[in-house]
Structure formats: C-alpha cells, structure tokens
Amino acid sequence: MLIEKGKIGVRQFTVLTILFTIGSSILILPSGLAQEAKQDAWISASVGLVGGLLLIMLYNRITTRFPNTTLVHYSQEVLGKWLGRCLSLLYFAYFFLLSTLVLRNIGDFLTTEVLPNTPIHIIHIFFLLVIILGIRNGIEVFTRSAEIFFPWMMIFFVLLVVLLPPNFEIGHVLPVFGNGIKPILRSSIPIMGTPYMELVVFLMVFPFVNHAPRARRAFFVGVFLAGIMLIIISFLTIIVLGADLTATQIYPSYNLAEKISIGQFLERLEVIMAGIWFITIYFKLAICFYVAVMTFAELFKLKETRPLYLPFGMIMIVLSIVVYPNIAYFLSFVSIYFFYSLPFAVIFPLLILIVAKIRKKKASE
Numbered sequence: 001m002l003i004e005k006g007k008i009g010v011r012q013f014t015v016l017t018i019l020f021t022i023g024s025s026i027l028i029l030p031s032g033l034a035q036e037a038k039q040d041a042w043i044s045a046s047v048g049l050v051g052g053l054l055l056i057m058l059y060n061r062i063t064t065r066f067p068n069t070t071l072v073h074y075s076q077e078v079l080g081k082w083l084g085r086c087l088s089l090l091y092f093a094y095f096f097l098l099s100t101l102v103l104r105n106i107g108d109f110l111t112t113e114v115l116p117n118t119p120i121h122i123i124h125i126f127f128l129l130v131i132i133l134g135i136r137n138g139i140e141v142f143t144r145s146a147e148i149f150f151p152w153m154m155i156f157f158v159l160l161v162v163l164l165p166p167n168f169e170i171g172h173v174l175p176v177f178g179n180g181i182k183p184i185l186r187s188s189i190p191i192m193g194t195p196y197m198e199l200v201v202f203l204m205v206f207p208f209v210n211h212a213p214r215a216r217r218a219f220f221v222g223v224f225l226a227g228i229m230l231i232i233i234s235f236l237t238i239i240v241l242g243a244d245l246t247a248t249q250i251y252p253s254y255n256l257a258e259k260i261s262i263g264q265f266l267e268r269l270e271v272i273m274a275g276i277w278f279i280t281i282y283f284k285l286a287i288c289f290y291v292a293v294m295t296f297a298e299l300f301k302l303k304e305t306r307p308l309y310l311p312f313g314m315i316m317i318v319l320s321i322v323v324y325p326n327i328a329y330f331l332s333f334v335s336i337y338f339f340y341s342l343p344f345a346v347i348f349p350l351l352i353l354i355v356a357k358i359r360k361k362k363a364s365e
Contacts, residue, residue, distance in 0.1 A: 052196030
C-alpha cells in the first residue's frame with residue numbers, strides 16, 4: 001500500500017532528474033575534477049557521465065521488474081521481511097544523511113559567498129522551512145513547481161554560456177590528455193559518487209510516475225542532459241579560469257560567473273550562477289528529504305508523512321551542524337564518498353535484482 005497517492009507525468013519526471021543531477025554539483029564539481037585531471041577535467045566529467053548512465057540502466061532493470069512498488073516494498077518481497085526491513089532502514093539512514101549533507105552545502109555556500117555574517121544554523125532553518133512548505137502536500141505539488149522554475153534555470157544557463165566566450169583562453173584546455181588517461185579515470189570516481197550514485201533515491205519516486213516504459217526512457221534522457229550540462233560547466237571553468245585556479249577554488253563556477261564583463265556595462269553577473277544553483281539545489285534537497293521521510297513512513301507502516309517533516313527537519317538542522325565541522329573535513333569526506341555510496345547505489349540494487357531473478361520475483365505493470 002503506497003502512502004503517496006499523487007502521480008506525476010513523464011515530462012515532470014525528466015525535469016526532476018535534471019534538477020536533481022545538477023543540484024550542488026554545478027558549483028563544487030569542477031574543483032574536484034581539476035585537482036586530479038587538470039585541464040582534462042571536462043573529459044573526466046564525460047567519463048563520469050558514462051558511468052552514471054550505466055547506473056541508470058541498472059535502476060531501470062529493477063523498475064522493469066517492480067514498476068508499481070517502492071524500494072522498501074520490493075526489498076522485503078525479494079529478500080524476506082526481516083532482511084528487507086534492515087536494508088530499508090539502511091536506505092533511510094543513507095537518504096537522511098544525504099539530505100543533511102545537501103543542507104550543509106547550502107549553508108556553507110551562503111556563509112562563504114553571500115551572507116558571511118549570518119549564522120549557518122539560521123540559514124539552515126529558513127531554507128528547510130521553505131523545503132517543508134514545498135513538499136508537505138505531496139509529490140505532485142513540488143513537481144509542478146519544478147516545471148515552473150526549470151525554464152528559468154535553463155535561461156540562466158544559456159546566458160552563462162553565451163556571455164563567457166570573450167574570456168576564453170584556449171591554452172587553458174591544452175594539451176588534451178596531457179597527463180595521460182590515469183588522472184582522468186581517477187578524478188571521474190568522485191563524480192560517480194556525486195551526483196550519479198545519489199540517483200538511487202528515484203527508486204522511491206518511480207512508482208508515482210505515469211506510464212512506466214516512457215518514464216524509464218525519461219530517467220535516462222534526464223540524467224544524460226544534466227550530465228552534458230555538467231560537462232559544459234567543467235569545460236567553461238577550465239577554459240576561463242585555468243586548471244590551477246579551478247582546483248584551488250571551492251566554488252569555481254561561481255567565480256567563473258564573476259568574470260563576465262560586456263562593454264563595462266554587464267559585469268559581475270555571479271547572480272546567474274547563484275540563480276541556477278538555488279533552483280537546482282532546492283529541488284535536490286526537496287527530493288532527498290521527501291524520499292527519506294517517505295522511506296521511514298513506509299517502513300513503519302504509517303498512514304501519512306506530513307507529521308514527520310517538522311521533527312525530522314529539527315533533527316536534520318542539528319545534524320547538519322555536527323556532520324562535518326569545517327570545509328577541510330568536508331573535502332576529506334568527499335574523497336571517500338564514492339566508497340560510502342557504493343553499497344547503496346550498486347551492491348544492494350544488484351543484490352535485489354539477482355535474488356529477484358533467482359526467486360523469479362516480478363510484479364506486473
């Protein structure tokens with residue numbers, strides 16, 4: 001019995017996957033790639049996209065067998081009641097911690113670049129209140145709002161691409177493959193952790209999408225389009241700032257937008273990048289928090305999720321302050337995030353799929 005009664009369309013699902021995949025990665029991704037791959041960071045982003053699409057193929061195989069039920073339901077059906085419930089509890093912890101990390105990303109960016117004198121917990125409280133207001137009425141409501149904001153995000157992105165060419169330095173991206181293939185492959189590992197492995201959250205959303213076969217195609221297309229946008233951002237950051245400066249900046253794509261200068265009239269348009277980021281990270285956090293609460297509610301057979309948002313939000317605010325004390329700790333966590341996410345994004349879904357095939361477990365569409 002599904003708790004969520006709403007349904008979303010295929011186009012809306014595509015929009016959600018694009019916004020989620022871009023999420024916080026549009027700001028922090030180029031820096032991590034440039035540290036290892038240098039001027040070939042955009043190639044690493046391309047390799048990461050290939051790996052991400054392979055993950056989507058895995059998730060689509062699972063949703064082919066179980067199109068109308070959530071991860072919580074079919075993990076118990078396939079693995080048995082107790083093992084399935086234990087696995088679902090682990091997924092709840094993963095989704096909830098992911099929500100906390102995304103909230104902390106918001107606080108760190110705003111206190112670093114925009115509101116340096118504002119206490120980080122105040123930013124977390126106000127942003128999370130807006131998130132709760134957006135998701136408390138179900139998936140249909142915040143998905144429709146995503147459709148409204150998506151064109152604005154695309155307009156900001158196109159403006160960024162159009163206004164940057166005067167700042168291009170072609171020498172910054174040369175020589176291609178200058179350090180060999182190994183740094184490119186090594187630097188593509190973190191991008192697999194963020195954002196592609198995090199897409200496992202959509203296994204809890206997929207049953208609420210109309211027309212499952214088209215939804216699976218939309219899942220693939222949405223992630224592909226978002227991955228292309230991340231590749232473009234990585235390329236623009238390198239060709240404008242250079243690999244060394246990109247690697248030393250925490251938010252290089254935000255600094256990238258500061259370089260825009262058209263005739264001494266249009267200058268310092270970092271609001272463009274901030275606009276893209278605020279839209280994408282809002283919906284990423286909304287999806288993560290919504291999925292975490294829904295996983296908990298379904299696991300413990302609650303009738304609705306609305307009473308849970310406020311108490312879980314209070315826990316998240318406290319956890320977001322203690323989850324990592326500073327940026328240095330965050331960067332060290334990012335370096336192992338791939339291995340942290342690996343069981344949830346790859347091993348457990350593969351286990352469910354293999355056992356389902358062995359036991360011939362399958363739901364009809």
